[in-house]
Amino acid sequence: MTVTLTDRPIEKVREEVIDQLIMNYSHGQISLAAFERRLDIANQTDDHHLLVKQVEDLTLQVDESYTESKNESLGTHYTPGNAVEQENITNILSSNKRIGKWDVPKELKCFSLLGNLVLDFSEARFTHPSVRIKLMSLLSDDTIYVPDNVNVIIRTSNVLGSTNTKLEGKTNPEAPTVIIEGLCMLASTNVKMKRTVKQRFVEFAEQLKQMLG
Structure with a gap:
């Protein structure tokens, strides 16, 4: 029927x-x-x-x-693999870009001071169903590009700073989830997609x- x-x-x-x-x-x-x-x-x-x-x-x-x-x-983009569980990225008066094809760890701890950080997940290989990005951004400009077919949760706090989100798409329970959390102080964090x-x-x-x- x-x-x-x-x-x-x-x-x-x-x-x-x-x-x-x-x-x-x-x-x-x-x-x-x-x-x-x-x-x-x-x-x-x-x-x-x-x-x-x-x-x-x-x-x-x-x-x-x-x-x-x-x-x-x-x-x-979720393929079980051997990526490290945790990785640290530190930017002090510098620029750091993670782009192209790369294995995403379960947790990324990112510290930026007077720096510029770009995390581009557009072609990345997710080796865990859930990825946590912990940001500490001071006087910096951070940009995170996510694919349109992953879930995104944002839990950042701002002190004289801003978190700007430009996303579209629907929640997919079978897709990886990117959790972005942390503190932006006198800083700007932009979360967006490269393609609609x-x-x-x-x-x-x-x-x-x-x-x-």
Whole structure:
């Protein structure tokens, strides 16, 4: 017996609709303009019927090959490994950047004094389901880039400082969680994404389209 559409979890319906949009665009069934227009609606609406309307005229359904490609490209980046449990990063009158592909420890303790710290998790490999970042930032400027498919919890305190957050996306219980806590004194901490959820889906769709020739 089929469950009534409006009784289904909205995020599950959204995921299915976006998958079908990507599948049909990558196979040349709809134009880029139509794909992006429908993708915007699918990401923004919480109306079950409006969601389903975006794919009601599309015939191609998601197959096993698509699912494998999606898991490889848009996975949660969580892979059990041998990263250290704890790592310390100290910046005093200096700059420190952790970018590219790197193994994330379970806990990062970061101290910045008159410095600049950049932690970029966009391509990092999460070796623990939960990562804790403990900040002590004094007269410094820190930036943390997180992927759109991880969960983020921020618990910082500010004394004549600021914590600026620019994130989007939904909570995923299967994804790694990044917990940011600590003290910002006369300092600025920025937490943001390098790419939006929409950009991630468009990039994946373009990759599939190129693979299919």
